Amino acid sequence: MAIRIQRVPSENLGGGVAARLIAILLALLVAAVIFSLNGADLGALGAHVLKSTFGSRFGLMDIGLIMTPLILTGLAVMIAMKVGAWNIGAEGQFCAGAFAATAVALFVPGPTVVIVPLMFVAGALGGMVWILIPTLARAYADVSELITTLLLNFVGVLLIYYVATGPWLDPSGMSFAATKRLPYDIPSFWGDVHWGLPIAVLLTVLVAAVLNYTRWGYEVRIAGSNPSAARYAAIPFRRHLIVVMLLSGAIAGLAGMFEAVGTAHRLQGGISNNFGYIGIMVAVLARGSAIGVLAGALLMAVILKSGIALQTQGVNISTVLALTGLILFFTAIGDELSHYRIVRSKPA
Amino acid sequence: MIDIRNLSRRRFLELSGAAGVSLGLSQAGLIGTARAADPLPAVAEEDAVIAFGYVGPTSDEGWTWTHEQGRQAVQEAFPKAKTIFVENIPYSADASRTFRQFVSEGANMVITNSNYGDFMYDIAKNAPETAFLHCDDRTMMDNMGVFYPSHWYPSYVTGVAAGMMTKTNKLGYIASFPVPTTFTGSNAFLMGARSVKPDATLQVIVINSWFDPQASTQAARALLDNGADVLFGIMDEPGYLQVAEQRGAKAVMLNTDSRKYGPNAYVSSIMFDFRKFYVDQVRARLEGKWTPGQYLLPFGDGTDRDVWGETVPADAAKAGDEAREKILGGWKPFVGELKDNKGEVKIAAGQEMTETDLYNWNWSIDGISGL
Numbered sequence: 106m107a108i109r110i111q112r113v114p115s116e117n118l119g120g121g122v123a124a125r126l127i128a129i130l131l132a133l134l135v136a137a138v139i140f141s142l143n144g145a146d147l148g149a150l151g152a153h154v155l156k157s158t159f160g161s162r163f164g165l166m167d168i169g170l171i172m173t174p175l176i177l178t179g180l181a182v183m184i185a186m187k188v189g190a191w192n193i194g195a196e197g198q199f200c201a202g203a204f205a206a207t208a209v210a211l212f213v214p215g216p217t218v219v220i221v222p223l224m225f226v227a228g229a230l231g232g233m234v235w236i237l238i239p240t241l242a243r244a245y246a247d248v249s250e251l252i253t254t255l256l257l258n259f260v261g262v263l264l265i266y267y268v269a270t271g272p273w274l275d276p277s278g279m280s281f282a283a284t285k286r287l288p289y290d291i292p293s294f295w296g297d298v299h300w301g302l303p304i305a306v307l308l309t310v311l312v313a314a315v316l317n318y319t320r321w322g323y324e325v326r327i328a329g330s331n332p333s334a335a336r337y338a339a340i341p342f343r344r345h346l347i348v349v350m351l352l353s354g355a356i357a358g359l360a361g362m363f364e365a366v367g368t369a370h371r372l373q374g375g376i377s378n379n380f381g382y383i384g385i386m387v388a389v390l391a392r393g394s395a396i397g398v399l400a401g402a403l404l405m406a407v408i409l410k411s412g413i414a415l416q417t418q419g420v421n422i423s424t425v426l427a428l429t430g431l432i433l434f435f436t437a438i439g440d441e442l443s444h445y446r447i448v449r450s451k452p453a
Numbered sequence: 454m455i456d457i458r459n460l461s462r463r464r465f466l467e468l469s470g471a472a473g474v475s476l477g478l479s480q481a482g483l484i485g486t487a488r489a490a491d492p493l494p495a496v497a498e499e500d501a502v503i504a505f506g507y508v509g510p511t512s513d514e515g516w517t518w519t520h521e522q523g524r525q526a527v528q529e530a531f532p533k534a535k536t537i538f539v540e541n542i543p544y545s546a547d548a549s550r551t552f553r554q555f556v557s558e559g560a561n562m563v564i565t566n567s568n569y570g571d572f573m574y575d576i577a578k579n580a581p582e583t584a585f586l587h588c589d590d591r592t593m594m595d596n597m598g599v600f601y602p603s604h605w606y607p608s609y610v611t612g613v614a615a616g617m618m619t620k621t622n623k624l625g626y627i628a629s630f631p632v633p634t635t636f637t638g639s640n641a642f643l644m645g646a647r648s649v650k651p652d653a654t655l656q657v658i659v660i661n662s663w664f665d666p667q668a669s670t671q672a673a674r675a676l677l678d679n680g681a682d683v684l685f686g687i688m689d690e691p692g693y694l695q696v697a698e699q700r701g702a703k704a705v706m707l708n709t710d711s712r713k714y715g716p717n718a719y720v721s722s723i724m725f726d727f728r729k730f731y732v733d734q735v736r737a738r739l740e741g742k743w744t745p746g747q748y749l750l751p752f753g754d755g756t757d758r759d760v761w762g763e764t765v766p767a768d769a770a771k772a773g774d775e776a777r778e779k780i781l782g783g784w785k786p787f788v789g790e791l792k793d794n795k796g797e798v799k800i801a802a803g804q805e806m807t808e809t810d811l812y813n814w815n816w817s818i819d820g821i822s823g824l
Contacts, residue, residue, distance in 0.1 A: 163557055369545065
């Protein structure tokens with residue numbers, strides 16, 4: 106009997122989940138080894154991290170607040186992947202959404218019940234506008250959206266810096282490189298955690314349902330996995346590509362809107378906090394599943410919050426960034442490996 | 454002149470034993486009105502947690518390194534107290550999360566080193582027994598005070614030397630953000646230069662960061678390409694000094710003696726020493742005497758210029774030192790008439806700018822472009 110290793114076209118669900126869990130554990134193990142080589146007390150560090158994350162009210166609130174934009178940017182990247190597009194520009198769309206929502210908050214007077222939904226729409230539209238050119242360039246000229254969405258991130262971040270330190274700078278001089286505190290707020294439901302979190306979760310479930318249980322979703326998935334086959338089956342690939350990419354930008358824009366209005370309460374230079382880029386990690390970890398997006402966002406939020414807690418214990422922030430990189434690295438290896446299976450066969 | 458890198462322990466103890474830093478800022482200025490707050494209760498040294506929040510890495514050999522020397526001085530002065538610090542705090546909601554983490558770890562005092570007042574506000578409101586002290590900001594509360602070095606004086610002094618040295622009459626300035634401290638630094642530098650070269654101009658490039666060696670290096674190249682031959686800036690790292698060294702230009706630095714990165718280009722540096730101030734503030738907090746104040750580290754005591762660089766001509770060093778002595782003797786360099794760079798008279802002839810005006814300066818003088 107011989108043992109062969111055979112590559113299969115699609116991995117199974119169990120393999121993918123197992124690959125992720127093993128990747129996370131391996132990354133934590135590598136981090137633990139490095140920490141102990143540096144003489145850290147792992148037990149004390151672990152206890153400190155647990156207390157600062159799941160073990161305290163503030164810890165849980167922070168996780169909720171960090172998760173909110175990560176769910177949305179993760180979802181944005183994930184749905185673009187469904188139609189075969191890489192939206193690397195969630196960061197820029199996040200900025201555009203925050204910008205548009207702030208513009209409404211600063212310059213449109215009105216009652217909260219009108220303005221908050223208006224900011225919601227503005228945030229989504231801002232993100233959509235930001236991805237419009239990459240979308241059309243991809244759909245009609247076959248320009249790689251990977252490059253165009255990425256490059257627009259820098260424009261988005263600079264736009265925020267420009268308005269936050271220039272025309273929209275807080276006239277009182279009290280805040281640094283930021284607008285004044287916005288006069289509207291997303292209502293909170295638990296401590297500082299605002300309704301952005303349940304809305305993000307709901308949106309994720311909704312998108313998953315549409316993708317999995319509607320004819321449109323089915324067509325999108327076919328178009329994404331095999332554009333030629335989709336064309337052969339008279340599925341309008343281009344139309345689906347445009348709609349899904351615009352939707353992706355809108356969702357990333359919403360993330361920016363919630364961060365500016367609900368969490369930061371102002372538009373400030375550093376508002377994006379790399380949430381757009383971390384959203385790519387969330388989407389990769391999620392493997393195209395909505396539950397996966399929620400789990401990935403939770404994991405990244407816990408890691409980011411742990412990073413803040415670890416730093417007061419003398420652990421460098423770069424260590425935490427390296428940890429997120431390690432998880433992605435091991436996941437990529439695990440994903441590839443889960444395409445293989447061991448086959449036993451009798452010699453002919 | 455204090456060489457803060459080679460300060461002996463004895464000299465340090467002399468300094469920290471000296472009287473508290475004088476209050477330089479008007480209590481009725483833009484910074485806020487006087488607080489009549491009761492002192493926060495005393496804390497036993499062994500129970501004390503003093504937290505420091507930094508904008509850059511402690512290894513930056515610049516601004517954050519300088520503040521880290523202050524933390525180490527506090528640890529040395531109060532060995533039983535616990536000091537903690539976090540580096541590279543971004544200007545985002547993460548800043549507030551970090552400060553809340555400090556409070557949840559029992560911090561009795563939180564000291565931050567760059568414009569974090571707005572991010573500390575909500576946290577300080579909910580932690581009335583924690584003292585908050587922030588650098589270069591404008592939020593005052595019953596438990597929150599502010600401090601800053603009066604960097605405009607050494608900026609003027611080094612500007613005089615730069616004016617003596619420039620051949621193109623063009624100076625360059627690498628700014629972080631368009632905020633008062635960069636307006637004040639660049640204005641003071643050009644005013645110093647213009648006291649000896651009335652036609653001198655200054656071009657500013659804003660890079661949206663205090664610590665981005667790549668961006669500051671690019672900005673330095675662009676400024677030199679435009680004809681500048683002496684650079685100044687408000688960077689937390691010595692990148693633009695290295696560019697000046699490669700290109701045969703000169704550079705005035707900030708924070709520390711960084712001449713080893715460009716011995717030929719190095720003119721001087723605006724030097725800061727927060728150790729005495731930090732030790733005094735922490736002592737007041739532990740003894741139950743701390744109330745929020747508005748402090749300026751005065752010129753000559755916590756703020757000064759470094760020993761001149763090797764290649765600085767004697768006449769430039771002499772002119773700079775004469776200006777320094779005059780200022781230390783009470784002369785005021787920041788007097789009208791001053792026009793902004795749109796031509797409007799902002800300070801009338803003979804009118805003297807107060808420390809509050811200098812701290813809050815938010816317009817560029819005539820001769821400055823790019824800010």
